Amino acid sequence: MSTEALTPDRILEATEEVLRRYGPGKATVVDVARALGVSHGSVYRHFRTKAALREAVTERWLEQAVTELAPLAEGPGPAAERLTTWLSALFAAKRRKAGGDPELFATYEVLIGESSAVVAEHVDHLVGQLARIIEDGHRQGEFAAPETGFTMIARAVFDATDRFHDPVHAAEWSAPDIDDAFAAVLALVLRGLRA
Amino acid sequence: MSTEALTPDRILEATEEVLRRYGPGKATVVDVARALGVSHGSVYRHFRTKAALREAVTERWLEQAVTELAPLAEGPGPAAERLTTWLSALFAAKRRKAGGDPELFATYEVLIGESSAVVAEHVDHLVGQLARIIEDGHRQGEFAAPETGFTMIARAVFDATDRFHDPVHAAEWSAPDIDDAFAAVLALVLRGLRA
Known part of the structure; x- marks a missing residue:
């Protein structure tokens, strides 16, 4: 997947999906990145911390x-x-x-x-x-x-x-x-x- | 302690004390009886089950x-x-x-x-x-x-x-x-x- 298509909205959708799958205790930014087929650095460009992503x-x-x-x-x-x-x-x-x-x-x-x-x-x-x-x-x-x-x-x-x-x-x-x-x-x- | 003095009120007071000490997960009727210095049978004469005592x-x-x-x-x-x-x-x-x-x-x-x-x-x-x-x-x-x-x-x-x-x-x-x-x-x- 190209990073051009990586909007905050797409990341948040993937995050919800990851949360649904792994629960709030286990979901990580790496899981979100994997679900999107991008590096976790790409996710961090939009959300600087895991806490920011959760918020x-x-x-x-x-x-x-x-x-x-x-x-x-x-x-x-x-x-x-x-x-x-x-x-x-x-x-x-x-x-x-x-x-x-x-x-x-x-x-x-x-x-x-x-x-x-x-x-x-x-x-x-x-x-x-x-x-x-x-x-x-x-x-x-x-x-x-x-x-x-x-x-x-x-x-x-x-x-x-x-x-x-x-x-x-x-x-x-x-x-x-x-x-x-x-x-x-x-x-x-x-x-x-x-x- | 004589069983004559063993009123429901005294048992409930001891139960609260036991709950305070051990928490709701661990407190047992045996703990309550021990705190009162009586047999657990004496407690069961007033409260027929652990659930009844908790209620x-x-x-x-x-x-x-x-x-x-x-x-x-x-x-x-x-x-x-x-x-x-x-x-x-x-x-x-x-x-x-x-x-x-x-x-x-x-x-x-x-x-x-x-x-x-x-x-x-x-x-x-x-x-x-x-x-x-x-x-x-x-x-x-x-x-x-x-x-x-x-x-x-x-x-x-x-x-x-x-x-x-x-x-x-x-x-x-x-x-x-x-x-x-x-x-x-x-x-x-x-x-x-x-x-």
């Missing part, structure tokens, strides 16, 4: 949800509906990832534990989308004026719905009453936001 | 919080204040346990993972106390009529504040912004409950 692949995985959810945050439409759709889509995306490929999900849980800065940034992006919906809702007279600013109230909504998106709760997502529990928390949060 | 000690540990919180649920006083005090006391109790004796806390996390029926019953007790506060609040005109019954709305409040009492979140409880985050979720939940 980048974690960021890529987390940010897929941010990219998917962005259009739902944009509007138009009533803010309560958009908030419902956005939170439901976030929960659905997380469940799909946890249930669809449990081993890869467990691998990323390990990586997430190593990359607190990446996770914090990811949460900021999601909270930013929520803040935008809530600010629109306030402008349209649907939601009350937040006492503490839109980011703070968005963070409270994110925290209050934590059970339905934080991977530490993944084992609960297949419980028979989880959808009712989600609906009840969502209704409580929406009442808390309304003008 | 009982987990239940005892969890239910300490329920006993502590019960007076706060009772009233009198405005329901919003009682709810605030109750949720703050729950968070404080959990933080104290996690921070004060991290090894024992980690041990109980393992036991909790084994005893889903005990945990479910424990959560029901806490949700029952919350439901009582919310029902009082509704009777006093402070909280709105819940669309779905008091237990369901109490469960939603419990879930929405999950980040501040579920042991899976213990690592976050020493974050510098955790008290602000708790206050923001609490304010959102109270607005959601108000008439």
Whole structure:
């Protein structure tokens, strides 16, 4: 394979594949290079350390949800509906990832534990989308004026719905009453936001 | 030691001590009997299996919080204040346990993972106390009529504040912004409950 075709994206795809195959404990940069048919020096030209590569692949995985959810945050439409759709889509995306490929999900849980800065940034992006919906809702007279600013109230909504998106709760997502529990928390949060 | 003095409570105290010393993987009924200076048969007269003993000690540990919180649920006083005090006391109790004796806390996390029926019953007790506060609040005109019954709305409040009492979140409880985050979720939940 020529190094011209070696984009960061291709390396990250190969890294995910290697992680899936060997697990987070054993995957090395040499494995990634071998999977791509290049020297490990070529990989290091794009990602200077193994830690940087692991962070980048974690960021890529987390940010897929941010990219998917962005259009739902944009509007138009009533803010309560958009908030419902956005939170439901976030929960659905997380469940799909946890249930669809449990081993890869467990691998990323390990990586997430190593990359607190990446996770914090990811949460900021999601909270930013929520803040935008809530600010629109306030402008349209649907939601009350937040006492503490839109980011703070968005963070409270994110925290209050934590059970339905934080991977530490993944084992609960297949419980028979989880959808009712989600609906009840969502209704409580929406009442808390309304003008 | 005479077997007359061998109450379930004494056995459970000794079990906790043994768990603290050997960890959840290694502690045995023989260790517990030895710590009490009795035969393992004497322990089995009170707890028929090792699993039953582990469940009982987990239940005892969890239910300490329920006993502590019960007076706060009772009233009198405005329901919003009682709810605030109750949720703050729950968070404080959990933080104290996690921070004060991290090894024992980690041990109980393992036991909790084994005893889903005990945990479910424990959560029901806490949700029952919350439901009582919310029902009082509704009777006093402070909280709105819940669309779905008091237990369901109490469960939603419990879930929405999950980040501040579920042991899976213990690592976050020493974050510098955790008290602000708790206050923001609490304010959102109270607005959601108000008439």
